[in-house]
Amino acid sequence: MTPTVATAPSTDLDISALYAQVQQFYAGQVRHLDTMRAEEFAASFTGDGVFDHRPGADPLVGRTAIAAAIREYQNTRHAADPVQRRHWFNMLQVFPQDDGTLRTEYYAVVLQTRPGVSEPMVGPSCFVTDVLAYEDGELRTKFRKVSPDYVV
Template sequence: MSNTQTFTDLYAEVQHFYAKQVQLLDSRAFDEYAATYTEDAEFQHSPGVPPAVTRTAILAELHRFHERFEADPVQRRHWFNGFVLEPQEDGSVRSTFYALIVHVRPGVREPEIGPSCVVHDVLVWSDGVLLTRSRRVDHDHAA
């Protein structure tokens, strides 16, 4: 958080960042989604899967993970809420929030709620752009 930025401004900026990020993910715009991470970012999203380290590895992991949906017309929606932001002395921001993943299939009226998760991020600014430096997703069912 910059010296002139209020906490309210920070909160709004982070929420907008996450809204853009999750829409990229849900639309399978993986190149653009991976670009919301630092080049040396660490990304751990599933239990038992080692973290992907670097933007290139994150992109590869996204493609690997979504192969399971190639024959399934599912639309996945990630719902983020309950943000707690903690500005750090080094200018980064620790962000913790809840995520629900919803699966919707054509012709099926009722959505399926996927995993319930707690997400732990570290956000940083690079050349005035907010990016994710690290993400760890803890699945509630795996606790």
């Protein structure tokens, strides 16, 4: 292995640890979303979690409302057009806050694959901001605002 430079002080080790932790958390969270595990996805939010998922719609507040929205998607839009959704997050910034929460900003896009069609539909492209909090040592989303790029 190439000798590494000594430029990562302990605070950078901390942010690096947090950074990977957040990436792993998001990967698990979208797995629940993309397989429509409504309760598990809702449980990745704090009990009072706010999911401001769509401009013009009321934010979803609390796990019951978040789980219900997943089930409603499953029973209506997905039932009529059973795409496999894959949420991709990227270009993540993690900003530790003084109160122990993490503010994050990232890009998101959805790939939607119809059965038998190898090329997915791509979009929308979104900008997302989160506040993450620890509950019993586990990351949870306390607040999420999704801003689709096409809504101006």
